[in-house]
Amino acid sequence: MTGPLAHVRVLELSRVLAGPWAAQTLADLGADVIKVERPGSGDDTRTWGPPWAGEGEARESAYFLSTNRGKRSVTIDFEQPEGRDLVRRLAAASDVVIENFKVGGLRKYGLDYDSLRAVNPRLVYCSITGFGQSGPYAARAGYDFMIQAMGGLMSVTGQPDGEPGGGPVKVGVAVTDLFTGLYAAIGVLGALAHRDRTGEGQWVDLALLDVQVAVLANQAMNYLVSGAAPRRLGNAHPNIVPYQAFATADGYMILAVGNDGQFAKYCTAAGRPELAQDPRFATNPARVANRAELVPVVDGLMRTRTTADWLAVLEPLGVPCGPINDLAQVFADPHVIARGLRRDLPHPALGSVPTVASPIRYSATPVEHGAAPPALGGDTDAVLEELLGLCAADREALRSRNVI
Numbered sequence: 001m002t003g004p005l006a007h008v009r010v011l012e013l014s015r016v017l018a019g020p021w022a023a024q025t026l027a028d029l030g031a032d033v034i035k036v037e038r039p040g041s042g043d044d045t046r047t048w049g050p051p052w053a054g055e056g057e058a059r060e061s062a063y064f065l066s067t068n069r070g071k072r073s074v075t076i077d078f079e080q081p082e083g084r085d086l087v088r089r090l091a092a093a094s095d096v097v098i099e100n101f102k103v104g105g106l107r108k109y110g111l112d113y114d115s116l117r118a119v120n121p122r123l124v125y126c127s128i129t130g131f132g133q134s135g136p137y138a139a140r141a142g143y144d145f146m147i148q149a150m151g152g153l154m155s156v157t158g159q160p161d162g163e164p165g166g167g168p169v170k171v172g173v174a175v176t177d178l179f180t181g182l183y184a185a186i187g188v189l190g191a192l193a194h195r196d197r198t199g200e201g202q203w204v205d206l207a208l209l210d211v212q213v214a215v216l217a218n219q220a221m222n223y224l225v226s227g228a229a230p231r232r233l234g235n236a237h238p239n240i241v242p243y244q245a246f247a248t249a250d251g252y253m254i255l256a257v258g259n260d261g262q263f264a265k266y267c268t269a270a271g272r273p274e275l276a277q278d279p280r281f282a283t284n285p286a287r288v289a290n291r292a293e294l295v296p297v298v299d300g301l302m303r304t305r306t307t308a309d310w311l312a313v314l315e316p317l318g319v320p321c322g323p324i325n326d327l328a329q330v331f332a333d334p335h336v337i338a339r340g341l342r343r344d345l346p347h348p349a350l351g352s353v354p355t356v357a358s359p360i361r362y363s364a365t366p367v368e369h370g371a372a373p374p375a376l377g378g379d380t381d382a383v384l385e386e387l388l389g390l391c392a393a394d395r396e397a398l399r400s401r402n403v404i
Helices: 018-028 062-066 081-092 113-119 144-150 175-198 208-214 217-226 260-269 273-277 284-289 291-302 307-317 327-332 334-338 380-388 392-400
Strands: 009-013 032-037 071-075 096-099 124-129 202-207 243-247 252-256 321-323 342-347 351-356
Touching: 009 018, 009 081, 018 032, 018 071, 018 096, 018 124, 018 175, 032 081, 062 351, 071 380, 081 113, 081 380, 096 175, 113 124, 124 175, 144 175, 144 208, 175 202, 175 208, 202 208, 243 291, 252 291, 252 307, 260 273, 260 284, 260 307, 284 291, 307 321, 327 334, 380 392
Parallel strands: 009 032, 009 096, 032 071, 096 124, 124 202
Antiparallel strands: 243 252, 252 321, 342 351
């Protein structure tokens, strides 16, 4: 790898999504990521199918493939003393450890931050938990769905109460896990920058609940400033109008008017230029205050033309709008194709597997997607020989005792 983190080695002691997403992000940037998995079973998500890529013993779940690109897999049973010793030695040869065990879960194995800092003072150690290393909920397990609920996201997602289909709804992907993975990667990069200046490693504490509250962004500030808890608005925006999905003559589309100039252009294109001069609608604060009067008018206008007709007239005017695509349409979109967001990577057992490319684009150190997610334990021998100097006989002895 030749990316900006080609000098960094990451030891991943995590599974499922948040930790693996953080490690995959670092792998995309060139880091050597060594994923430690349980012999015989590995990351839980290896069995989270269908759908599967491939068939029989060689198959891999789409879920596992989505978050383990660019890594090497080593199978070690660290419930055994010899296995714990191997992991400690790998940590001594690494720059970063990422783990997502329950609070204190690795202490009994001597793989917690204090234990590993003793063998590698420069180590950046990132712990990902549901509720963090402190606080009254610290010992609880945390899962994305429940954190979306506890952290307020579901209170602002879904149709308004009392309307058809109203009630709380989770986001269609595990965004709390994904955001936590990204914040973990950012936290690791900051800690590495600190280490470069001081030579000192540190512990990075990431909590799903902290992250979920942090990414409420304007909705959180709407509450903190006003004291009024935001409510569910379906596809509408709490601070901008009109900014939502509308039915057209043949389907649905998004109209995302972001300022008064765009609204005036929309009104002209819709044949109702006088709306932009109406004091109730002339400014965004006025439109938000008079949402109930304006949205039905816009809804009636949008139903008079097809989605394609609206896109053809609004896009040249610079009025933000777009179709509502399913994933087949997304990956067939010419812009998505041109940006190379689908990549097919060589896989040792399956020939090749698809992946979604990293969205990060560097001018000097381009992201490389050189390796598909690894087969379970596929790199055990190579890593133990390369980093720990274990010869074939040593490895065979460990294998005979089910340590690796």
